[in-house]
Amino acid sequence: MSQRRVVLLTFVGWTLVAIMFSFEAQLRPADLDRSPGWVHAIGWRLAGWWSWAAFTPVVCWWTAWLRRVRLPLALTGHLVGGAAVVVLCAVVQGLSRWAIGLYHPSQGLADGIALVVRAYWPFNVVVYVTVVGLYLALTYAREAQARERRTARLETQLVQARLDALTARLQPHFLFNTLHAISALVAEDAKSANKMIARLSELLRLTLSRTRTPLVTLEQELELLDHYVAIQEVRFSDQLRVRTHVEPGARAARVPTMLLQPLVENAIRHSIGDGRGGDPALVEIGGRRSGDRLRLEVSDNGPGFVGTAPDDTGGEGLRNTRERLQQLYGDHHLLRLTNGAVGGARVVIEVPFEEEHARADC
Amino acid sequence: MRALIVDDEAPARRRLRGVLQGIRTIRQVEECATGRAALDAVRRESPDLLFLDIRMPDLSGFDVLERLPPERQPAVILVTAHEEYAARAFAVHAFDYLLKPFEDERVIEAVRRAASHLAWLRHGAGMIPDRFGDVRVDLAAQCVRRGDAVVALRPKEYALLLALLRRGGRVVTRLELLRDVWGYADTVESRTVDTHVARLRRLLEPDPAHPRYIVTVRPLGYRIDL
Numbered sequence: 092m093s094q095r096r097v098v099l100l101t102f103v104g105w106t107l108v109a110i111m112f113s114f115e116a117q118l119r120p121a122d123l124d125r126s127p128g129w130v131h132a133i134g135w136r137l138a139g140w141w142s143w144a145a146f147t148p149v150v151c152w153w154t155a156w157l158r159r160v161r162l163p164l165a166l167t168g169h170l171v172g173g174a175a176v177v178v179l180c181a182v183v184q185g186l187s188r189w190a191i192g193l194y195h196p197s198q199g200l201a202d203g204i205a206l207v208v209r210a211y212w213p214f215n216v217v218v219y220v221t222v223v224g225l226y227l228a229l230t231y232a233r234e235a236q237a238r239e240r241r242t243a244r245l246e247t248q249l250v251q252a253r254l255d256a257l258t259a260r261l262q263p264h265f266l267f268n269t270l271h272a273i274s275a276l277v278a279e280d281a282k283s284a285n286k287m288i289a290r291l292s293e294l295l296r297l298t299l300s301r302t303r304t305p306l307v308t309l310e311q312e313l314e315l316l317d318h319y320v321a322i323q324e325v326r327f328s329d330q331l332r333v334r335t336h337v338e339p340g341a342r343a344a345r346v347p348t349m350l351l352q353p354l355v356e357n358a359i360r361h362s363i364g365d366g367r368g369g370d371p372a373l374v375e376i377g378g379r380r381s382g383d384r385l386r387l388e389v390s391d392n393g394p395g396f397v398g399t400a401p402d403d404t405g406g407e408g409l410r411n412t413r414e415r416l417q418q419l420y421g422d423h424h425l426l427r428l429t430n431g432a433v434g435g436a437r438v439v440i441e442v443p444f445e446e447e448h449a450r451a452d453c
Numbered sequence: 454m455r456a457l458i459v460d461d462e463a464p465a466r467r468r469l470r471g472v473l474q475g476i477r478t479i480r481q482v483e484e485c486a487t488g489r490a491a492l493d494a495v496r497r498e499s500p501d502l503l504f505l506d507i508r509m510p511d512l513s514g515f516d517v518l519e520r521l522p523p524e525r526q527p528a529v530i531l532v533t534a535h536e537e538y539a540a541r542a543f544a545v546h547a548f549d550y551l552l553k554p555f556e557d558e559r560v561i562e563a564v565r566r567a568a569s570h571l572a573w574l575r576h577g578a579g580m581i582p583d584r585f586g587d588v589r590v591d592l593a594a595q596c597v598r599r600g601d602a603v604v605a606l607r608p609k610e611y612a613l614l615l616a617l618l619r620r621g622g623r624v625v626t627r628l629e630l631l632r633d634v635w636g637y638a639d640t641v642e643s644r645t646v647d648t649h650v651a652r653l654r655r656l657l658e659p660d661p662a663h664p665r666y667i668v669t670v671r672p673l674g675y676r677i678d679l
Binding site: 263264266267268270271272273274275276278279325326327328329330360361363364 | 463
């Protein structure tokens with residue numbers, strides 16, 4: 092809400108209170124201190140409540156400031172500040188009524204104002220407490236609403252991120268093609284079909300369980316990759332060979348989950364059936380520690396990057412990988428796509444070498 | 454009939470071969486692992502049925518379709534794990550679209566329909582089929598009979614029936630029907646086709662709730678099973 096609107100609402104609010112009290116003063120029986128006329132009744136109350144309208148922003152600002160301090164100090168602040176406001180407001184109320192000719196103190200202005208303060212302070216204390224209470228109630232309600240909205244937004248983002256992660260990682264067509272290959276094996280080799288079902292189940296289990304885990308060990312990543320590669324080797328039979336060379340010392344390193352699978356998927360897709368005179372596609376996965384860096388490499392014997400951007404799925408997979416690396420490591424990572432010395436595509440990733448236990452302390 | 458299977462995955466080829474070899478009308482089954490090999494095989498073998506995978510490493514199934522020699526057009530049945538290509542498949546006049554993994558019966562049914570489609574192409578010499586079930590269409594008199602009774606069709610319903618028959622059992626998309634029968638632009642979406650098809654079924658199908666001849670091919674269009 093804009094500041095101008097708040098000021099206007101405060102002014103209108105207190106004016107309505109003043110009119111209500113004016114009616115009450117004017118309509119009461121004559122022997123119960125009725126006002127001497129409508130003009131007097133309304134003028135007297137407006138002078139009193141508009142004084143409060145002027146002090147309301149001060150009380151709200153003071154209350155807001157005292158929310159930042161501890162409770163005993165806040166209570167003391169309200170005691171001191173409240174007393175000052177109660178007295179000052181009574182002074183303003185007396186002076187304004189005198190100024191518009193409704194108050195005629197017989198003992199002189201100073202004594203008249205002192206009399207107003209003495210007469211009005213208990214009522215002004217009630218008004219002060221009411222203003223503070225209303226301000227706190229409105230503020231808490233607004234904050235609770237904003238918190239609720241933020242929580243809902245965060246939850247939506249989280250769910251979306253998980254879904255994105257899952258769909259980006261395992262393409263539905265991979266699942267259907269694998270089921271189709273299993274369907275072929277069922278008739279001709281039930282044992283192999285069972286093996287394939289077990290591999291696929293394991294792969295799905297690992298993928299689903301990792302949607303909540305941004306980092307895993309390289310060992311765990313290779314375990315997932317092993318299931319994936321085994322399935323692909325059955326699907327593409329003698330057209331595909333996959334070799335893994337990862338130093339034992341590198342396997343404890345923490346890496347973003349599902350980092351290698353999209354890269355291996357791309358490598359397989361671009362190197363299968365590339366017309367090498369019947370030679371199978373060869374995909375190699377490498378990993379080693381180099382000082383405080385972990386270096387991972389996926390290469391193939393396909394046509395390599397030939398001037399154009401990788402096609403849709405590959406592009407998406409790489410973009411996803413790049414974004415996750417940027418999010419996790421900022422500028423402390425490297426993702427390089429090159430062509431190998433003897434042909435084929437090569438993707439190199441370097442990230443800080445962090446072992447499981449090093450992060451576990453954080 | 455001679456069939457050619459094109460798929461880069463050996464188990465997928467074996468799966469289809471297993472089903473095709475059990476169909477009496479199929480005499481010969483060949484296999485290819487790439488799009489280029491498929492084009493060579495089509496030129497060499499002139500297959501009647503082409504079972505074509507879409508995502509392949511060298512040429513996609515659609516690339517192969519585009520490059521098929523015009524004089525050797527087999528009935529093309531696309532076989533894929535991607536359902537999102539269905540619209541494009543029928544737009545390029547694929548005869549059918551099988552989603553992996555599939556049941557044997559689905560393949561057998563596709564082959565049966567493809568066989569009658571091919572028979573119509575070869576022997577009907579492009580003539581519009583004039584019968585299905587107990588329905589007879591007198592094309593000269595523009596009159597439709599069911600058994601001995603004349604069925605009163607409105608002009609658009611007759612045109613719709615003809616548009617379906619003219620394809621000889623091939624799938625016709627809603628957009629094609631809108632364009633052919635109503636003259637709509639390609640991009641106009643409309644339920645008009647569906648409501649007219651529903652009325653045709655009420656008039657011509659033995660059990661309109663379970664249509665046997667005027668078949669819905671979700672989510673794209675319709676075909677008439679001859």
